[in-house]
Amino acid sequence: GVKREESFLEISSLEELAARAGACSRCRLRSGCRQVVFGEGDQKADLMLVGEGPGQVEDEQGRPFVGPAGQLLDRILEACAIRRDEVYITNIVKCRPPGNRLPNPDEVAACRGWLEAQIRLMSPRIIVCLGLLATRTVIEAKATMAGIHGQWFKRGDVWMMAVYHPAALLRDPRLKRPAWEDFKLIRDKYQQLKRG
């Protein structure tokens, strides 16, 4: 069975959290992947990007968004004049699902405590959900991408927005236009918050 999430409230640093996640066996995904892909970037980042889960290249390299979708994300960030090392990038599940299948709800539930603790320890000002799984897990359980992308949601001090996943843009180039419009809103909000 899959263990229930816990919120790791006793953990007070991201390093300690990453070490604990590296030893995680809370669901079946860990036994089918090479390594835990915890996340990377500036721990004090104002902007956190949350994807779905590691793919093949991420599983090999131990870093999020370094495969084809990641290369497109890099270009989008560059077009927004945002450096990859000034943001923090992570995923809903930290272990690669077999064959890149969608993570199951029980795997999402088992893993979500890690993301919640990452958010608590880093307190980003903006959380961008890349794709529907992150959107449904973080913003709104019943969301559709067409219905929710490009809108700001504010929870406490945190601004959140859903955008199409870079992998979806690679499959369907027609989504590049709305994604770019959304990223311009994110860029503007990010610049505003930095100045404020």
Ligand code: URA
């Ligand atoms: N797709 C994701 O959702 N996350 C990654 O880290 C890579 C590809």
